[in-house]
Amino acid sequence: MVSPKNIEEFIEKVFFKLTENYIQQGAVINDLKSITMTANSKSAKNRSFRRCSKKLLVMLLMPFLYGMFNRYVYNNIIKNFQGTRCLLPNNYLIWEFTRPITNCDYCRDIKTPLILPNLTKEEFRFYSYSSRPMIIKNAAYDWPAHKEFTLDFFRNLYERIEGAYESIEEECQFLHFKSNFANLREVFAMSKDRASHREGEDPWYVGWKNCHPQILDIMKQFYNIPHFLPDDAEIPYSNYIFMGYEEGAVMHLDYISRLMWQAQVIGSKTWTVAPTPECDSECKSFKFSVNVTDVVLLDTRIWYHSTHIENGKLSLTVTSEYG
Known part of the structure; x- marks a missing residue:
């Protein structure tokens, strides 16, 4: 002993x-x-x-x-x-x-996400806090972000707001995934050819958390919290942007406090989700695709997940939490 x-x-x-x-x-x-x-x-x-x-x-x-x-x-x-x-x-x-051992009830007999139409708060109430992967079709169809959110948009935003870059390093988070970027400044400094994913250029995919108040206030002019989320949901005043080509995120869990929602603002993305290791014998992994204007809901604390962007097209998503 x-x-x-x-x-x-x-x-x-x-x-x-x-x-x-x-x-x-x-x-x-x-x-x-x-x-x-x-x-x-x-x-x-x-x-x-x-x-x-x-x-x-x-x-x-x-x-x-x-x-x-x-x-x-x-x-x-x-x-x-x-x-x-x-x-x-x-x-x-x-x-x-x-990590606590998972009760496998959350994934047993789940082989596909639940696909729902663009529904109201009342219609969504039954599903509000479910751990089952869900796709709400066309839930972000009216967001101006589809036209406004680009690499140039975010570069200009961060360049002109004092302390914006520092907020990523000191308060928020930068995720380079498999890309060779050390920080957001390097992402915005990449060549136009690489940014456009031209032939012969290395692919890239990054994410970062926005928590600077001015950044968030400006971003909120172009997107909304998904309208179907319940009124009693706790939603932080922060978000993540994930954007890039091909590689996406490798399989992982998120150590966050709440459920996750992610809106597909540009392009499409293929998700692979898998149960926790202790549930391997009872549950199965599966894949699904999310198209532009769709919102995916996933409890990323218990579903391992990875993403891949198909067809050489840009994918850009806005992500946050609710619970």
Whole structure:
């Protein structure tokens, strides 16, 4: 049994060893750091996680749980540290390791998203807080954002508002995914050929969280919170933009506080969703496509998800939370 005074050192050594093994199996630290939407953007770098392989994750975690921890350590230490995420600030498996085991009722017998017409608040009430993936067709058809939101629009917006770039670095979050951009400034500085995805240019796909009040106020002139969401829903005054070509996001969970909605402003996108590893034997993964003006609703806290943009076309989405 590990003595209390040595517990922190013991856990730290084990997690570092776990990360080393994970990297040896092909995980990339930059991908682990830049893939996951987080509820608290100030600690985003400490809370990112990339799900490289469900089977690999189970293989790594099960021996760790049952081979290296006895009942005392598991019951008294891991449960205590579930609320203290900063113990090992550079280890990207902590979130997955401390994630509660999922009740598989949420995914059992679900093989497709629920596709609904552009419905009213009253009609949507029954579905409001469901964990089933849903697509609301043409729910964003009247948004001016379809014509206004472009790479140039956001470049001009961030260039002219003081402190806008700093807000991304200090308060919000930048997600480079597989692109070779370190920050939003580099995205806006790319060549016109690459920005247009010309032949021979590297594809790119990025996301960033907007939390600067002036940025949000201007953006809100061109889109609305989905009209069917319930009046009692808690909706943060922030959003994410995801845009780019081809690669999309790799499979991951989001460590956020609420359900997610995402409006397809430009182009289309193919989603792949999968159950948590403990539900593999009872649930199946599946794919679906979301077209321009559609809104997808997904509980990204329990559904692993990845995206891909088809046909070499630009995809641009607005994303936020509700709950």
